[in-house]
Amino acid sequence: xxxxxxxxxxxxxxxxxxxxxxxxxxxxxxxxxxxxxxxxxxxxxxxxxxxxxxxxxxxxxxxxxxxxxxxxxxxxxxxxxxxxxxxxxxxxxxxxxxxxxxxxxxxxxxxxxxxxxxxxxxxxxxxxxxxxxxxxxxxxxxxxxxxxxxxxxxxxxxxx
Amino acid sequence: xxxxxxxxxxxxxxxxxxxxxxxxxxxxxxxxxxxxxxxxxxxxxxxxxxxxxxxxxxxxxxxxxxxxxxxxxxxxxxxxxxxxxxxxxxxxxxxxxxxxxxx
Numbered sequence: 001x002x003x004x005x006x007x008x009x010x011x012x013x014x015x016x017x018x019x020x021x022x023x024x025x026x027x028x029x030x031x032x033x034x035x036x037x038x039x040x041x042x043x044x045x046x047x048x049x050x051x052x053x054x055x056x057x058x059x060x061x062x063x064x065x066x067x068x069x070x071x072x073x074x075x076x077x078x079x080x081x082x083x084x085x086x087x088x089x090x091x092x093x094x095x096x097x098x099x100x101x102x103x104x105x106x107x108x109x110x111x112x113x114x115x116x117x118x119x120x121x122x123x124x125x126x127x128x129x130x131x132x133x134x135x136x137x138x139x140x141x142x143x144x145x146x147x148x149x150x151x152x153x154x155x156x157x158x159x160x
Numbered sequence: 161x162x163x164x165x166x167x168x169x170x171x172x173x174x175x176x177x178x179x180x181x182x183x184x185x186x187x188x189x190x191x192x193x194x195x196x197x198x199x200x201x202x203x204x205x206x207x208x209x210x211x212x213x214x215x216x217x218x219x220x221x222x223x224x225x226x227x228x229x230x231x232x233x234x235x236x237x238x239x240x241x242x243x244x245x246x247x248x249x250x251x252x253x254x255x256x257x258x259x260x261x262x263x
Contacts, residue, residue: 020180
């Protein structure tokens, strides 16, 4: 095999290495619908909190818990059946992105809810969770794209 | 920094694809590897056995409920060999001045 052929073969092999690792990363991505589902469930729970009757709470809490478990199970089922991502793919930037997203949703939702309540607005938890749910639905896929980019950068064969 | 070492056992296209999938995984299901690469059960078994004999891969056979499930993972030696092989490929490409387009 001459030098040029060897180099072309090496370039092809590197492309293959990266593409195959990308397959594993892509199968582990949480689908966009999951974030909207969690957002809707947050609103359901908040309606129960705002109405404050036993019937409302007794309905909202089970719907939230069962819905969250079902949605999470469906979203991550692929990972448990197909392949589990290697821990090293997600570095400190990924962890920071996840924590930042959680802080944004929790902090933002609580902040809006308390502000609305202080202002005497009806259904403050519902309105705040609706806002938080929209951020969740729109921001979840952005978080996934960020994590995917980080993992693709950390896979073997990425530019050094 | 990883030492570069071209690995003849890993380099053939099918084994390179298998090891690359496993390199991004803690473990991968047999069916996932088979379907991702487009191999028959017997062809994949043969390649996994070759990698297992080289102590690059561990194969785990178990049950989920009543269903048998086979999974595979890279051993530490397999991961090191893969990383050294990738470093060797990168060196070959870098020496030529070629660039791999980002995916």
